[in-house]
Amino acid sequence: MIRTADLIKVFRTDEVETTALSRVNLEVKNGEFVAIMGPSGCGKSTLLNIIGLLDNPSEGEYYFDGQEVGSLKERSRTLLRKGRIGFVFQSFNLIDELNVYENVELPLIYLKLKSSERKEMVEKVLTRMEINHRKNHFPQQLSGGQQQRVAIARAVVANPKLILADEPTGNLDSKNGKEVMNLLTELNREGTTIVMVTHSHHDSEYAHRVINLFDGQIISEKIKEEMGEIY
Numbered sequence: 001m002i003r004t005a006d007l008i009k010v011f012r013t014d015e016v017e018t019t020a021l022s023r024v025n026l027e028v029k030n031g032e033f034v035a036i037m038g039p040s041g042c043g044k045s046t047l048l049n050i051i052g053l054l055d056n057p058s059e060g061e062y063y064f065d066g067q068e069v070g071s072l073k074e075r076s077r078t079l080l081r082k083g084r085i086g087f088v089f090q091s092f093n094l095i096d097e098l099n100v101y102e103n104v105e106l107p108l109i110y111l112k113l114k115s116s117e118r119k120e121m122v123e124k125v126l127t128r129m130e131i132n133h134r135k136n137h138f139p140q141q142l143s144g145g146q147q148q149r150v151a152i153a154r155a156v157v158a159n160p161k162l163i164l165a166d167e168p169t170g171n172l173d174s175k176n177g178k179e180v181m182n183l184l185t186e187l188n189r190e191g192t193t194i195v196m197v198t199h200s201h202h203d204s205e206y207a208h209r210v211i212n213l214f215d216g217q218i219i220s221e222k223i224k225e226e227m228g229e230i231y
Ligand code: ADP
Pocket: 011, 012, 013, 018, 019, 020, 038, 039, 040, 041, 042, 043, 044, 045, 046, 047
């Protein structure tokens, strides 16, 4: 599903040049659950942004589902992203002015689905995330765990084949964090590919494979021998 070849990302601001990624070669197969770890500033978010088609590499190639997408213009990247990639962030990134239902409905509006279809899909995912009883609440009226369940509902409502999660449990207590990891595991078992950035060794235990990034390079990789042993 994902393959990068000698991916390089350089940020240039006035006189400063930062190499965030230097020659990253990464392959993620359909159905995998991969964790990316490494110290602050090593390029994790940059890599996730490129994988998620939010940003372009400076050099190298990125193949998403067999198509070279590293050199696409922003408009084409946005079109390709829609309905295919779901994002989950540490800070939830919900829209405060929209209630739970409206937040989750948003991706379906972008996909131009009709209202009846949207309603069915939103209700279904809210029920699954056990948050349907809060559908008229606004994000600020919810606990952190509830907000992250809404964010996951929004990420998966259009049935994307890839979920990208950036420190998804970073703002949660251990009980809610565990719940979020269990939800991601469940989605993965149903076939969704997951790439997650995390600082938490506990969370990385849920992944099939852990990739260690240091100074913009993959320095090591650990494959879990037994999948699903976390249960
Ligand atoms: P991580 O997610 O591992 O903490 P990042 O991918 O955010 O690391 O950042 C990698 C490096 O690139 C850091 O040195 C950071 O300062 C730099 N960087 C990230 N984004 C930008 C940007 N938009 N402009 C300039 N430098 C950036």
